[in-house]
Amino acid sequence: MNQKQLVGIEAASYVSDGMIVGLGTGSTAFFMIEELGRRVREEHLHITGVTTSLQSKVQAQKLNIPLKSIDDVPYVDLTIDGADEISADHHGIKGGGAALLYEKIVATYSKEVIWIADESKLVEKLGKFPLPIEVIPYGSKQLLHFFAQKKMAPTLRQRQDGEILLTDSGHYIIDLHLGQIDDPKAFGHWLSQLTGVVEHGIFSDFVTKTIIAKGHHIITTDVKKEKN
Numbered sequence: 388m389n390q391k392q393l394v395g396i397e398a399a400s401y402v403s404d405g406m407i408v409g410l411g412t413g414s415t416a417f418f419m420i421e422e423l424g425r426r427v428r429e430e431h432l433h434i435t436g437v438t439t440s441l442q443s444k445v446q447a448q449k450l451n452i453p454l455k456s457i458d459d460v461p462y463v464d465l466t467i468d469g470a471d472e473i474s475a476d477h478h479g480i481k482g483g484g485a486a487l488l489y490e491k492i493v494a495t496y497s498k499e500v501i502w503i504a505d506e507s508k509l510v511e512k513l514g515k516f517p518l519p520i521e522v523i524p525y526g527s528k529q530l531l532h533f534f535a536q537k538k539m540a541p542t543l544r545q546r547q548d549g550e551i552l553l554t555d556s557g558h559y560i561i562d563l564h565l566g567q568i569d570d571p572k573a574f575g576h577w578l579s580q581l582t583g584v585v586e587h588g589i590f591s592d593f594v595t596k597t598i599i600a601k602g603h604h605i606i607t608t609d610v611k612k613e614k615n
């Protein structure tokens with residue numbers, strides 16, 4: 388079993404009958420959704436899934452996991468999602484798979500958020516992974532220029548066929564190559580107030596538990612407890 392599978396299956400064990408579950412996106416969340424599908428099928432687990440991307444929606448539908456929109460549930464009990472980077476103080480970068488906007492919306496209305504990752508995602512400080520910024524197409528060249536002037540080495544994300552990548556909500560992604568983000572919260576606030584920016588990939592104060600694979604072991608950290 389690989390590390391992503393290990394943490395995906397472990398995280399799915401936190402889901403119990405009757406829960407409304409936020410289903411994350413990406414190659415790690417994939418294994419968690421598969422395991423929930425197995426439990427629905429074999430253990431008759433009753434849950435309602437709230438997906439964070441078209442990709443997760445298609446997977447969950449194939450597995451017959453009942454789904455609702457975030458707008459049709461009162462809240463989400465628990466969201467389980469991957470991350471591109473997790474810093475020592477539990478900030479995260481997300482959006483490597485272009486799902487940051489829906490992921491942040493679902494996480495915002497979740498009582499608990501578990502991040503699952505292999506050890507390669509752990510960093511002292513965020514920023515080596517290019518920071519995804521979801522932007523409105525109109526004016527995006529101006530934003531690219533603006534970020535370039537600020538020496539943030541922006542790139543407009545493309546699909547493999549060279550076309551501009553469109554998110555599930557029809558926006559573009561600009562990736563900022565920053566190297567290091569010293570104050571993720573402050574930088575996130577700065578990004579949020581830029582005209583044309585829909586959302587950014589810095590996730591601060593969302594995660595309540597991390598489940599990380601190190602070698603063949605699983606390290607679970609309760610983030611709330613650490614802060615208290």
Ligand SMILES: O=C[C@H](O)[C@H](O)[C@H](O)COP(=O)(O)O
Nearest residue numbers: 413414415469482484485486
């Ligand atoms: O947009 C994608 C999400 O933020 C993913 O959770 C993140 O990119 C991690 O994906 P993976 O588990 O494939 O590394």
